[in-house]
Amino acid sequence: MPWIQLRLSANEDNAEKYSDWLTACGSQAVTFLDAKDTPIYEPLPGDEVIYWSNTVVMGLFEASHDMDKVIHYLQGIHPDKEQMQYKLEQLEDKDWEREWMDNFHPMKFGQRLWICPSWRDVPDPDAVNVMLDPGLAFGTGTHPTTALCLTWLDGLDLQDKTVVDFGCGSGILSIAALKLGAKKVIAIDIDPQALQASLANAERNNVSDRLELYLPKDQPKFKADVVVANILAGPLRELAPTIIEFVGDKGLLALSGVLEEQAQTLQEIYGQWCDMAPISVQEEWVRLNGQRK
Numbered sequence: 001m002p003w004i005q006l007r008l009s010a011n012e013d014n015a016e017k018y019s020d021w022l023t024a025c026g027s028q029a030v031t032f033l034d035a036k037d038t039p040i041y042e043p044l045p046g047d048e049v050i051y052w053s054n055t056v057v058m059g060l061f062e063a064s065h066d067m068d069k070v071i072h073y074l075q076g077i078h079p080d081k082e083q084m085q086y087k088l089e090q091l092e093d094k095d096w097e098r099e100w101m102d103n104f105h106p107m108k109f110g111q112r113l114w115i116c117p118s119w120r121d122v123p124d125p126d127a128v129n130v131m132l133d134p135g136l137a138f139g140t141g142t143h144p145t146t147a148l149c150l151t152w153l154d155g156l157d158l159q160d161k162t163v164v165d166f167g168c169g170s171g172i173l174s175i176a177a178l179k180l181g182a183k184k185v186i187a188i189d190i191d192p193q194a195l196q197a198s199l200a201n202a203e204r205n206n207v208s209d210r211l212e213l214y215l216p217k218d219q220p221k222f223k224a225d226v227v228v229a230n231i232l233a234g235p236l237r238e239l240a241p242t243i244i245e246f247v248g249d250k251g252l253l254a255l256s257g258v259l260e261e262q263a264q265t266l267q268e269i270y271g272q273w274c275d276m277a278p279i280s281v282q283e284e285w286v287r288l289n290g291q292r293k
């Protein structure tokens with residue numbers, strides 16, 4: 001499948017923020033090209049030459065993504081619209097495939113949980129280890145929105161609980177829940193590649209017999225003890241009645257993918273059905289938690 005890569009000129013101070021913007025615009029993966037490593041952008045054959053004085057943040061989008069809308073949005077929030085240096089280019093899978101692999105290392109979340117790239121050794125064999133290869137799907141644990149959910153799951157007693165993972169991506173949260181003791185997880189994603197990656201990761205972790213995967217159009221009616229949804233604020237708002245239908249009586253809910261300034265509105269929406277707890281913050285991102293009334 002062809003992809004579109006957007007390169008955005010940044011510096012050490014704003015690169016993380018630009019990365020979050022690209023994620024918020026629907027980028028499937030964001031990587032950095034450090035000016036210290038590559039001081040001048042290497043043009044592709046036939047490209048006009050653009051010299052990057054600093055870090056470049058690169059977002060990967062599906063070829064069908066509306067890039068005019070993305071550029072318009074970025075220019076709207078960029079501190080100096082005229083100075084925003086960017087470049088769009090079409091890529092084939094092979095051009096970026098596995099580019100991030102070298103930078104993905106085992107990471108610990110909470111007290112017990114490790115996310116380990118499937119091609120590396122586990123640092124602690126006695127811990128709860130999720131062996132992961134996200135492929136093209138979102139979810140390695142490196143993003144704060146995922147990290148907030150992993151830490152939350154680690155802090156729960158999931159023994160024999162049922163879980164719904166809405167927007168499962170690589171399956172990282174589903175598999176973490178299963179390895180932490182959940183008896184069954186229902187995972188839903190609009191992206192068929194995410195469902196494929198989730199299944200492959202579940203098999204890699206020997207938990208596929210307890211994982212059910214669905215596209216939204218096929219999702220079953222189900223009441224879970226725990227529901228986690230790491231999608232962006234827009235879908236969380238629009239899909240609130242759907243997501244809440246999955247939360248059983250006194251069930252627990254975590255919503256992630258939300259920027260701090262978006263939290264209040266979502267607290268009010270989900271507060272109709274849940275007792276909402278104070279938000280948890282990591283960088284600019286927050287996790288909302290509630291318990292079904």
Ligand SMILES: C[S@@+](CC[C@H](N)C(=O)[O-])C[C@H]1O[C@@H](n2cnc3c(N)ncnc32)[C@H](O)[C@@H]1O
Nearest residue numbers: 138139146167168169189190191194230231235
């Ligand atoms: C930010 S990623 C989260 C992936 C993973 N759960 C994690 O925590 O890292 C959001 C995922 O939600 C999916 N998604 C977006 N909108 C959706 C919708 N309306 N219904 C179901 N899944 C959706 C995307 O395809 C993507 O895989």
